[in-house]
Amino acid sequence: MNIAIVGAGLVGRVLALNLLKEGHTLTLFDKESKEGVTAAGFTAAGMLAPFAELETAESEIFEYGKRSIELWNNLMKEVGVYDGFKQLGTIITAHPQDVSELDHFIGTLKSKVEEAKDIEQIDSQALAKLEPDLAQHQHSFYLKDEGHVDSQRFMAFSTNYFDTQPNLTWREFTEVEKLEPKTIYIDGKTESFDWVFDSRGLGAKEHFKDLRGVRGEVIWVESKEIDIKRPTRLLHPRYKIYIVPRGNGCEGIDLEYCKDCKIAQTANSKRYIIGASEIESEDMSPISVRSSLELLSALFTVHPTFGEARVVNTETNCRPAFKDNLPRIENEEGLTRINGLYRHGYLLAPAVVERALNDGIYNQ
Numbered sequence: 386m387n388i389a390i391v392g393a394g395l396v397g398r399v400l401a402l403n404l405l406k407e408g409h410t411l412t413l414f415d416k417e418s419k420e421g422v423t424a425a426g427f428t429a430a431g432m433l434a435p436f437a438e439l440e441t442a443e444s445e446i447f448e449y450g451k452r453s454i455e456l457w458n459n460l461m462k463e464v465g466v467y468d469g470f471k472q473l474g475t476i477i478t479a480h481p482q483d484v485s486e487l488d489h490f491i492g493t494l495k496s497k498v499e500e501a502k503d504i505e506q507i508d509s510q511a512l513a514k515l516e517p518d519l520a521q522h523q524h525s526f527y528l529k530d531e532g533h534v535d536s537q538r539f540m541a542f543s544t545n546y547f548d549t550q551p552n553l554t555w556r557e558f559t560e561v562e563k564l565e566p567k568t569i570y571i572d573g574k575t576e577s578f579d580w581v582f583d584s585r586g587l588g589a590k591e592h593f594k595d596l597r598g599v600r601g602e603v604i605w606v607e608s609k610e611i612d613i614k615r616p617t618r619l620l621h622p623r624y625k626i627y628i629v630p631r632g633n634g635c636e637g638i639d640l641e642y643c644k645d646c647k648i649a650q651t652a653n654s655k656r657y658i659i660g661a662s663e664i665e666s667e668d669m670s671p672i673s674v675r676s677s678l679e680l681l682s683a684l685f686t687v688h689p690t691f692g693e694a695r696v697v698n699t700e701t702n703c704r705p706a707f708k709d710n711l712p713r714i715e716n717e718e719g720l721t722r723i724n725g726l727y728r729h730g731y732l733l734a735p736a737v738v739e740r741a742l743n744d745g746i747y748n749q
Contacts, residue, residue: 386746389414389569389578391561392585395426395536395730396723398543399738400582401553402463411553412578414569416560416588419547421540425586428603428702430629430658431536431731432616433457434475436501436528438729439494445711446729447498449736456735457534464546469539471614472532476516478525479620480686486620491526504528518611518688533616533629534731563591566719580746583722586705587667593713593724598667598703601728602676603660605631605698610690612655619687624662626683631656656697659684663728672699704728712737716745 386409390397393415401411417423435450454472461469479487494501505527513520515527547553563570564583583589587598617628632655662676677699684691706727707713714737715722723741726733 386410386579388412388580388582388746389576390582390584391415391564391569392583392588393419393421393555393557394424394584394586395429395540395734396584396586396726396738397582398426398540398547399460399734400584400723400742401547402460402543403738403742405550405552409552411550412556413547413553414556414559414561416558419555419557420544423702424540425601425702425704426730426734427537427540428601428700429536429730430603430616430627430660431534431539432475432627432629433472433532433534433732434528434616435732436494436498436504436531437475437477437618438732439497439501440490442729443709443711444498446733449712449740450729450732452736452739453732453734454530454532456739457532457731460735461534461539464539464542466535466538466542469535469542470532471534472530473615474515474527474529475531476512476519476525476527476615476617477620478512478519478522478617478687481523483621484524486622487524487526490620516613516615516617518613518690519617521688531616535631536731537631561585564720564722566717579719581720583720583724586724587703589705589722589724592722593707595707596724597665597706597708599706599727600662600664600666600668600701600703601660602662602664602672602680602699602701603658604672604677604680604696605656605658605700606684606691606694607654607656607697608691608694609654610693611657611688613657617687619683621683624679624683626680626687627660628684628687629658629660631658657694661728667703669701669703672701704730714741714744716741716748718749721745 391414435447458470707725713725
């Protein structure tokens with residue numbers, strides 16, 4: 386089939402990878418550059434945390450998340466990132482005065498799904514075996530089945546991969562005004578396809594009137610002294626931060642990629658993404674002083690040595706969401722729309738795309 390994918394962010398790329406394997410001819414449209422550095426999928430930390438997200442999410446998110454974890458390893462390998470998927474688990478901890486907050490958090494997870502009853506509480510000695518640099522925390526939980534993907538490398542390497550595919554055509558810097566079954570509108574003119582996929586995120590407001598943006602901010606730090614291998618969450622009554630390791634960052638990747646992700650390489654250092662604010666706003670301006678203070682203050686309390694880390698980058702973006710914060714799939718003959726992955730982009734994308742394809746184009 387001759388297929389159009391409108392929106393080349395995370396969902397659009399996962400769609401393309403699935404459809405290329407079926408032998409279809411694809412045209413990928415995006416209003417920005419094909420590198421995708423302005424997409425929410427580029428800003429994201431890439432956590433695969435179906436258990437940890439249960440506190441504020443529905444069980445539907447949990448089920449999608451479990452399936453996505455099964456799919457991510459092959460997706461990363463498909464684009465040439467063989468070490469970009471890691472399933473080492475998640476550490477969730479809190480300061481002594483906030484232990485009740487932590488226990489309540491875990492209790493909420495266990496009340497929602499049966500699998501959460503196996504979440505393991507660990508003391509400082511057990512934590513030291515997993516993460517020596519976090520051994521000062523006396524009361525923690527280990528969610529062993531969770532993981533994370535290197536989202537920035539997925540975006541960069543998928544661009545390179547698509548450039549090598551003879552059945553795929555990029556149409557970057559091309560804004561699609563409207564979509565209909567088998568038809569897209571550009572500059573008042575129509576183009577016809579056998580099927581159209583709408584994965585524009587916030588760009589799809591002309592169709593989804595209840596779509597909103599949720600602002601998120603992250604800070605990249607670099608340290609030669611701290612070595613944390615697993616995503617770590619610190620619970621706090623006012624804010625919950627996560628620390629997601631990026632290892633040696635751009636080591637082994639050409640210099641052009643380092644420029645694209647705007648982060649210079651420092652030898653013998655480890656990188657971490659710190660997040661995440663969640664603000665009901667579609668403001669895309671740089672990170673605020675308030676968010677910077679809260680995130681970095683909380684980071685310092687996780688380990689004082691982070692006080693000597695270097696801030697090497699900040700990113701701000703808006704995630705598309707509906708009122709219920711659940712993903713939405715709309716299928717009709719010749720047109721599939723996928724939207725509303727909210728803050729769960731990498732956790733949901735592979736499984737949601739799989740569901741959309743099975744219920745739509747593969748069901749014809």
